[in-house]
Amino acid sequence: MVLPSSGRHVRTPRRTDVTSTTHHSPLPEPGPGLELYDTTLRDGTQREGVSLSVDDKLRVARRMDELGVAYIEGGWPGANPKDTEFFARAADGELALDSATLVAFGMTRGAGRPADADPLLQALVDARTDVICLVGKSWGYHVDEALGVPREENLAMVADSVRHLTGLGKRVFFDAEHFFDGLARDHDYAREVVAAAADAGAECVVLCDTNGGAMPWDVAEIVGGLVRGLPTKVGLHFHDDGGCAVANSLLGIEAGATHVQGTANGLGERCGNANLFTIIADLQLKRGLQLIDPERLERLTEISHTVAELCNQTSPSMAPYVGHTAFSHKAGLHASALAKAPDMYQHIDPDEVGNRQRLVVSELAGRSNILLKAREFGLEVDDAQARAVL
Secondary structure, eight states: OEEEOSSSEEEOSOOOOOOOOSSOOOOOOOOTTOEEEEOTTTTGGGSTTOOOOHHHHHHHHHHHHHHTOSEEEEEOBTTBHHHHHHHHHIIIIIOOOSSOEEEEEEEOOOTTSOGGGOHHHHHHHHTTOSEEEEEEEOOHHHIIIIIOSOHHHHHHHHHHHHHHHHHTTOEEEEEEETHHHHHHHSHHHHHHHHHHHHHHTOSEEEEEETTSOOOHHHHHHHHHHHHHHOSSEEEEEEBOTTSOHHHHHHHHHHTTOOEEEEBGGGOOSTTOBOBHHHHHHIIIIISOOOOSOHHHHTTHHHHHHHHHHHTTOOOOTTOTTTSTTTTEEOSHHHHHHHHHOGGGSOSSOGGGGTOOOEEOOSTTOOHHHHHHHHHHTTOOOOHHHHHHHO
16 A cells, blocks of 8 residues: 655555454453553543642652553653653653653654654654553544644654654554544544554554544454454553443453553543553452452552542542442441451452452441441440441
């Protein structure tokens, strides 16, 4: 396939067919190869009210590294002075990561400009990270109206940018912006875009639900088809506008995706991104995948609360696993059952994620609430005293 570029032709050496749905091969089983990609420092900071200093960005990165994620997206070098400074300080030794690889984020080359003369691509190179995540348009409507360039030029922008960076020894992930909307409304073009990135050498093609409207009943089939059709790893990036970001991520992983993006506490623009903490706990405790060491998982609640504080956010009290009320019990019937066996009204042991059981005393409380609450404070209370309190 010959793609037009600025003053020259770029020949794609092979053409990936991602349109066929026949001759299905078995999907891979989810396993230890699943990559956890944290985008708190880039997408998460788009949450209203979140503004991180460079020092705070470094602190958040260290906490997410301690959790055990594979990749930390640090921001967009060249787009603003703060992110440029962050990458400079990280490269100069202020961010020694243990488990994670730092990623610089940016967009494909500008229209009508060679990749090797594009200042934003050069800023990505200057960030001195081994991995770069490029975002590009995969919905024809956005190419026509937002970019205002011919669709073939957008394909060339994607391919040229990926090829330029891989030619410099960089590992490249490609975020296909608006992929699910693009696929629904312009099926062939969305697939052409991800094929162009794969053919140019992208290590992972990330399917982005940028508007957050994808539904679980569509996701598994779509992701499974791409996993079968692309020679690269397939990744996922969901937003929560429809309340399905975590569910969509889990279904996409079951369908064969081996890379999942999310943010701490689900931070992100509008309704937020997929909550990476929930995804990790779901997959490790429910699906049985060994994604991080159990000792790190036991720090999940602590890290969640620390990141919330650094982001000037209130810790999400009702968040699964890590919320203050995640293992709180108010009803007397529940407390009575918990006194006999904690798993009667708790889906996991809260210790596994560093949280704890809480019993609430209220007008809904029963005798067991009083007895267990007294025991929590080291008090000896008998049945008669408990009834008197009620």
